[in-house]
Amino acid sequence: MLIPKWLIQHPRLGGENKGKKMFTLVKKNSIEFLQSSIFSECDFLVHAFCTRNGGASQDDYASLNMSFREGDEENKVLQNWGRLATAFDIPLEKFLVVNQVHSDDIFVINPSGDYFSSREDLNHDAIATSRKNLAICIKTADCVPVFFADRVKKIIAVVHAGWRSSALGISAKVVRLLHEIYGSFMQDILVAIGPAIGKCCYEVDATVANAFRKQKNNEAFLFPGARTNKGMLDLVEANRRQIMNCNIPERNIETSGFCTSCRQDLFFSHRGSGGITGRQINFMMIKGEAPCHVHIFDDKNYLVQ
Numbered sequence: 001m002l003i004p005k006w007l008i009q010h011p012r013l014g015g016e017n018k019g020k021k022m023f024t025l026v027k028k029n030s031i032e033f034l035q036s037s038i039f040s041e042c043d044f045l046v047h048a049f050c051t052r053n054g055g056a057s058q059d060d061y062a063s064l065n066m067s068f069r070e071g072d073e074e075n076k077v078l079q080n081w082g083r084l085a086t087a088f089d090i091p092l093e094k095f096l097v098v099n100q101v102h103s104d105d106i107f108v109i110n111p112s113g114d115y116f117s118s119r120e121d122l123n124h125d126a127i128a129t130s131r132k133n134l135a136i137c138i139k140t141a142d143c144v145p146v147f148f149a150d151r152v153k154k155i156i157a158v159v160h161a162g163w164r165s166s167a168l169g170i171s172a173k174v175v176r177l178l179h180e181i182y183g184s185f186m187q188d189i190l191v192a193i194g195p196a197i198g199k200c201c202y203e204v205d206a207t208v209a210n211a212f213r214k215q216k217n218n219e220a221f222l223f224p225g226a227r228t229n230k231g232m233l234d235l236v237e238a239n240r241r242q243i244m245n246c247n248i249p250e251r252n253i254e255t256s257g258f259c260t261s262c263r264q265d266l267f268f269s270h271r272g273s274g275g276i277t278g279r280q281i282n283f284m285m286i287k288g289e290a291p292c293h294v295h296i297f298d299d300k301n302y303l304v305q
């Protein structure tokens with residue numbers, strides 16, 4: 001039996017540490033990105049939660065801005081996509097970016113064949129697929145990127161969870177879809193929740209706070225604010241609770257622990273920047289035929305075949 005190195009570094013999983021600090025900062029060529037330890041053990045996956053570092057964009061968009069929609073120079077954004085494609089050795093046309101419209105719609109992509117004919121077909125905030133060699137992407141600058149992988153059936157899903165989508169329960173909806181469409185078992189679903197604005201910085205008004213009051217365990221992610229009629233929202237925890245309430249074991253869920261607004265040296269933050277900024281890319285892809293060899297039995301026993 002081999003013991004994964006992240007297990008040695010983090011002998012206590014779940015519970016008190018809530019899966020935090022299990023992300024690793026990695027650099028490929030110029031690109032700096034975070035990887036979830038539990039996803040890194042799945043050898044059928046490529047995944048990255050990119051930072052803002054390693055690109056060609058300047059000033060407010062410095063430097064790895066992956067969005068054409070925020071006012072950055074088009075040729076700089078193209079250069080950034082080129083750098084990403086080169087670093088991961090994935091052809092540019094294999095990256096799929098959806099429109100992200102703050103809904104709870106999930107785009108299910110079949111293993112083969114065409115899957116969209118117009119840009120409007122891409123109005124979704126989640127993607128689920130078993131298709132190989134398709135890098136499904138989520139752009140963020142405070143919103144929560146939530147990644148799912150069924151390590152046995154080799155299904156992946158990515159979610160863009162801003163407050164509206166989170167209030168609509170998008171992460172729970174993805175879990176239900178994985179179960180209903182793909183037959184995923186809860187104990188096989190791994191979850192990595194990437195960098196997002198933290199409860200330290202995400203002040204919300206009564207409209208936003210009220211949208212979460214009907215959710216179970218909202219006392220765990222909704223807090224009084226310092227100012228009148230304001231609250232502090234922990235969007236990562238809101239999504240983590242949604243996922244745990246679907247009976248996915250807590251030990252299967254990792255969170256990055258990074259606040260995008262506090263760490264603008266590493267990440268773009270819409271709130272932290274005042275609104276003019278870039279978007280980082282988060283992507284995941286099924287590589288090919290290589291199986292995932294990680295089997296989790298319980299908190300302490302891991303078998304790598």
Ligand SMILES: [Zn+2]
Nearest residue numbers: 200201259262
């Ligand atoms: Zn913060």
